[in-house]
Amino acid sequence: xxxxGGGWAHFWDAASNPEAVAALKLTLWLSAGVVAxxxxxxxxxxxxxxxxxxxxxxxVNALIDLPFALPTIVASLTLLALYSPRSEIGKHVAYTRIGxxxxxxxxxxxxxxxxxxxxxxxxxxEMEEAxxxxxxxxxxxxxxxxxxxxLPAVLSGVALAFARAIGEFGAVxxxxxxxxxxxxxxxxxxxGRVNTDPAGAAALSVELLVISLAVLLSIGGIRRxxxxxxx
Amino acid sequence: MIGRYLLRFGALGYLGVVLxxxxxxxxxxxxxxxxxxxxxAISNPDAVHALKLTLEVTLIAVPLNTVFGILCGLAIVRxxxxxxxxVNALVDLPLAxxPVVVGLALILVxxxxxxxxxxxxxxxxxxxAILLxxxxxxxxxxxxxxxxxxxxxxxxQEEAAATLGASxxxxxxxxxxxxxxxxxxxxVVLTMARSLGEFGAVxxxxxxVVGHTQTLTLYVQDAYAxxxxxxxxxxxxxxxxxxxxxxxxxxxxxxxxxxxxxxxxA
Numbered sequence: 001x002x003x004x005g006g007g008w009a010h011f012w013d014a015a016s017n018p019e020a021v022a023a024l025k026l027t028l029w030l031s032a033g034v035v036a037x038x039x040x041x042x043x044x045x046x047x048x049x050x051x052x053x054x055x056x057x058x059x060v061n062a063l064i065d066l067p068f069a070l071p072t073i074v075a076s077l078t079l080l081a082l083y084s085p086r087s088e089i090g091k092h093v094a095y096t097r098i099g100x101x102x103x104x105x106x107x108x109x110x111x112x113x114x115x116x117x118x119x120x121x122x123x124x125x126e127m128e129e130a131x132x133x134x135x136x137x138x139x140x141x142x143x144x145x146x147x148x149x150x151l152p153a154v155l156s157g158v159a160l161a162f163a164r165a166i167g168e169f170g171a172v173x174x175x176x177x178x179x180x181x182x183x184x185x186x187x188x189x190x191x192g193r194v195n196t197d198p199a200g201a202a203a204l205s206v207e208l209l210v211i212s213l214a215v216l217l218s219i220g221g222i223r224r225x226x227x228x229x230x231x
Numbered sequence: 232m233i234g235r236y237l238l239r240f241g242a243l244g245y246l247g248v249v250l251x252x253x254x255x256x257x258x259x260x261x262x263x264x265x266x267x268x269x270x271x272a273i274s275n276p277d278a279v280h281a282l283k284l285t286l287e288v289t290l291i292a293v294p295l296n297t298v299f300g301i302l303c304g305l306a307i308v309r310x311x312x313x314x315x316x317x318v319n320a321l322v323d324l325p326l327a328x329x330p331v332v333v334g335l336a337l338i339l340v341x342x343x344x345x346x347x348x349x350x351x352x353x354x355x356x357x358x359x360a361i362l363l364x365x366x367x368x369x370x371x372x373x374x375x376x377x378x379x380x381x382x383x384x385x386x387x388q389e390e391a392a393a394t395l396g397a398s399x400x401x402x403x404x405x406x407x408x409x410x411x412x413x414x415x416x417x418x419v420v421l422t423m424a425r426s427l428g429e430f431g432a433v434x435x436x437x438x439x440v441v442g443h444t445q446t447l448t449l450y451v452q453d454a455y456a457x458x459x460x461x462x463x464x465x466x467x468x469x470x471x472x473x474x475x476x477x478x479x480x481x482x483x484x485x486x487x488x489x490x491x492x493x494x495x496x497a
Contacts, residue, residue, distance in 0.1 A: 041242070041245050044238060044241060044242045044245075045242045045245065045246065047238065047242070048238055048239050048242040048243070052235065052238070052239050054239060060243065060246065061483075062479060062480075062482075062483045063246065063250065063251070063479075064246075065479055065482055065483075066250060066254070066475070066476075066479060067250070068421070068424065068482075069424045069428075069475040069476070069478045069479045069482065070254070070428065070471075070472060070475040071427065071428025071429075071430060071448050071451075071471045071475065072428065072430050072431070072448075073428075073430040073448045073451050073452050073468075073471075074257070074428070074448075074451065074468045074471050074472055074475070075253070077257065077451060077455060077464060077465070077468050078253035078254050078256060078257040078468070079253050080455075081253065081256050081257050081260055081465075082252055082253045082256050102249065105249050106249055106250065106253070109246075109249060109250060138234075160326075163326070163327040164326075166329070167327070167328060167329025167330065167331070167332065168329070169329060169330050169331045169430070169431035169434075170330070170428075170430035170431050170448070173430075173452065174452065174455065174456065186329070187329050187330075187331045187332075187431065190329070190331045190332065190335060191331050191431075191434070191435065194331075194334070194335055194338060194435055198335075198338075198339070201335055202335065202339065205329075205331075205332040205335050205336075208328075208329055208332055209328065209332060212324075212327040212328055212329075213327070215327055216320070216323055216324070216327045217320075220320065
């Protein structure tokens with residue numbers, strides 16, 4: 001990339017701009033929150049979709065993919081409609097960090113569900129029954145039998161969610177309010193500087209690129225680790 | 232039993248709050264005064280032009296990425312060329328890259344001082360840039376769907392066809408293509424969804440000129456944030472959401488029943 005076109009010192013200057021540092025920090029914190037919440041909610045949703053039985057399950061299963069199909073700008077507008085001052089529910093989280101987190105949770109919802117679901121489907125129930133017959137409690141069964149089997153899927157799901165969250169633009173552009181040091185995430189910082197300060201935009205882009213590549217490689221690593229017994 | 236219900240309502244409640252409530256509200260806002268404002272907003276010439284541009288880009292990007300996806304999948308799985316491992320990893324890059332970074336990269340390559348600056352036709356802030364950005368972000372989907380299926384079906388039937396004297400093209404058309412057709416169809420649907428909805432990369436490189444280089448997603452943002460035309464923004468959003476729901480139905484139809492892998496990204 002051309003971010004380093006002016007040499008290291010130049011890159012370092014642009015990258016250590018306090019506004020850029022604040023934007024990157026906020027992005028990483030939000031993405032960490034997205035990872036933590038998705039690990040829990042995604043696993044729970046996958047569990048309910050595989051192990052539970054209720055009317056309308058097929059519909060719920062199809063709805064999970066909605067964030068993949070819905071244009072991100074539409075997601076942004078819908079969230080703003082719900083959480084802006086003139087909204088029916090009276091919760092005003094638009095233009096705050098909570099609003100940003102909700103937008104990112106919306107677009108990353110399918111990742112963990114769709115990685116954990118197939119593993120749960122294939123998981124041998126006999127192992128759990130064996131553990132139960134040996135006197136293990138339900139918590140112990142989940143912790144010692146089910147969880148270790150799900151872990152690689154959960155990890156690769158949250159890695160995908162993390163990669164998506166650090167780069168997301170469309171879903172946050174309307175709801176962020178784009179206040180430097182407060183609600184400006186990395187993608188918005190880059191977008192705002194494409195024409196006025198290309199060097200600054202490129203520097204933060206390179207940082208995002210490096211993080212994305214690291215995440216991509218770690219997903220590959222998780223996949224190899226998970227399938228190490230398969231071949 | 233209590234735990235089971237708690238988990239069920241917890242999971243469904245989360246879906247309701249994070250996913251369903253916002254989408255339902257946008258439909259409500261659009262149609263709260265009936266069909267007429269929606270229809271008026273949609274038939275506004277700028278909106279019609281934006282829809283047309285979005286459809287044109289999609290109609291070019293999807294076939295190109297489909298052909299590339301099938302060829303690339305075959306190259307990765309069937310021909311163990313030395314660099315294919317790297318290609319396999321690189322194909323995923325658009326999934327992990329911020330759309331804004333994609334747009335910036337295009338500007339650096341085609342803009343003043345870039346490697347491909349000074350082509351005989353205009354790239355940036357016109358149709359080619361929008362197309363390139365859309366193709367870039369929707370590149371991985373067909374490859375990602377085709378590769379695992381190609382691995383799974385193996386080469387037995389293709390080899391049998393070859394020993395019976397079929398040319399490699401006939402083998403591909405009569406054996407390989409029918410075997411991967413559902414994977415291709417699913418990949419095409421995902422590519423289509425992404426092409427119709429791409430916003431970030433396109434907004435960096437398109438120039439966003441109303442009636443010229445404004446796609447439907449850009450129209451939504453422009454109408455809401457700059458024109459204060461809420462009805463226009465909501466109506467165009469509903470149009471995009473309806474396209475998304477149609478896509479969703481196709482996805483549900485084509486998704487392989489047994490395995491719902493999640494790493495198809497968005």
